[in-house]
Amino acid sequence: MKQRVVVYKKLPEALAQRLQSEFDVSWFDRVTEANRADFIAALKTAHGMIGASLPITNAMLEGAPELKIASTISVGVDNFDLEYFRQRGLMLAHTPGVLTEATADTIFALILSTARRVVELAGYVKAGQWKGSIGEAQFGVNVHGKTLGLIGMGRIGSAVARRAHHGFGMPILYHNTRPNPETERELDARYVSKEELLAQADFVCLMLPLTPATERMIGAREFGMMKRSAIFINASRGRIVDEAALIRALQDKTIYGAGLDVFEVEPLPVESPLLTLSNVVALPHIGSATHETRLAMAELAVTNLIAGLRGEPVPHLAV
Numbered sequence: 001m002k003q004r005v006v007v008y009k010k011l012p013e014a015l016a017q018r019l020q021s022e023f024d025v026s027w028f029d030r031v032t033e034a035n036r037a038d039f040i041a042a043l044k045t046a047h048g049m050i051g052a053s054l055p056i057t058n059a060m061l062e063g064a065p066e067l068k069i070a071s072t073i074s075v076g077v078d079n080f081d082l083e084y085f086r087q088r089g090l091m092l093a094h095t096p097g098v099l100t101e102a103t104a105d106t107i108f109a110l111i112l113s114t115a116r117r118v119v120e121l122a123g124y125v126k127a128g129q130w131k132g133s134i135g136e137a138q139f140g141v142n143v144h145g146k147t148l149g150l151i152g153m154g155r156i157g158s159a160v161a162r163r164a165h166h167g168f169g170m171p172i173l174y175h176n177t178r179p180n181p182e183t184e185r186e187l188d189a190r191y192v193s194k195e196e197l198l199a200q201a202d203f204v205c206l207m208l209p210l211t212p213a214t215e216r217m218i219g220a221r222e223f224g225m226m227k228r229s230a231i232f233i234n235a236s237r238g239r240i241v242d243e244a245a246l247i248r249a250l251q252d253k254t255i256y257g258a259g260l261d262v263f264e265v266e267p268l269p270v271e272s273p274l275l276t277l278s279n280v281v282a283l284p285h286i287g288s289a290t291h292e293t294r295l296a297m298a299e300l301a302v303t304n305l306i307a308g309l310r311g312e313p314v315p316h317l318a319v
């Protein structure tokens, strides 16, 4: 008898066929309030599940005694309780590496667009407000030669640092769980305490996983330690930051601006004060969202899932 798989994100046709040919599949393009009960019911007999962008609670999995593997189409695994997976001996697969460069590109887009006020001033042109030569009121700040502070120097952090060092001549400070000697040699990056980084960096960029140790790691105290000219960049996870404190720091001009791809609540509620601030560039969680990269992520997640269900070594296990 075929093993059963629950898919909870729309997959490219060729990958859907690959799963369909080997497994008995329940399809959910996405899970909403309307089909949530059907999704949970489908999990009850599932051996594997694959998808993204949905918190998977232990309660959902309690009713899934046959489950062996969850394969998330993301590198971040914060939608799962890792301890629960360990205790039940379940596998959790993810997609590191294939999205590193696309996400680093997005982070650079945030750095440049916030510093040079690209979104705000493109809106100014489109609104027909460009009547003469622009003046100081529209000037931005330099990116090249400024100090980049990276909190989190893993795969994506290192890819951002390479762009900054080779392309923009930026001195690099970083803070990480442990020093990364290879990156230090290649990019002349300097390992410093979080406090030193916050005080010295012109751009403070988070590239961390969301874990109990990183949740709300950046709050009022940390914004207070940054330069008033600092630009804060977050494309990691919104909950690493105390968003109310960030809003206050931006309103009070404790910092100069922020480039954000992630938020405490996503989609970002339309009433968020972040949307009223001209010194904020807000993107809809598009770090890895290119055609090529999303396809590579889906391919890797399907490969992970199939390997797990066949009892073969899984290329990328988080647990």
Ligand SMILES: NC(=O)C1=CN([C@@H]2O[C@H](COP(=O)(O)OP(=O)(O)OC[C@H]3O[C@@H](n4cnc5c(N)ncnc54)[C@H](O)[C@@H]3O)[C@@H](O)[C@H]2O)C=CC1
Residues within 6 Å of the ligand: 075, 076, 077, 096, 097, 099, 100, 103, 151, 152, 153, 154, 155, 156, 157, 175, 176, 177, 178, 207, 208, 209, 210, 211, 213, 214, 235, 236, 237, 261, 262, 285, 286, 287, 288, 289
């Ligand atoms: N906006 C988006 O679309 C995307 C967001 N992400 C986020 O980026 C995160 C990082 O991805 P990768 O670079 O591939 O992961 P990675 O595991 O290669 O790098 C994370 C780094 O953070 C460090 N770290 C962890 N906890 C720390 C702490 N408490 N203090 C200091 N350093 C700490 C680790 O030592 C590691 O070097 C993902 O977990 C995900 O949440 C990833 C891809 C796309």
Ligand SMILES: O=C(O)C(=O)CO
Residues within 6 Å of the ligand: 073, 074, 075, 076, 077, 099, 287, 288, 289
């Ligand atoms: O992979 C992740 O963790 C993302 O946030 C989306 O690519």
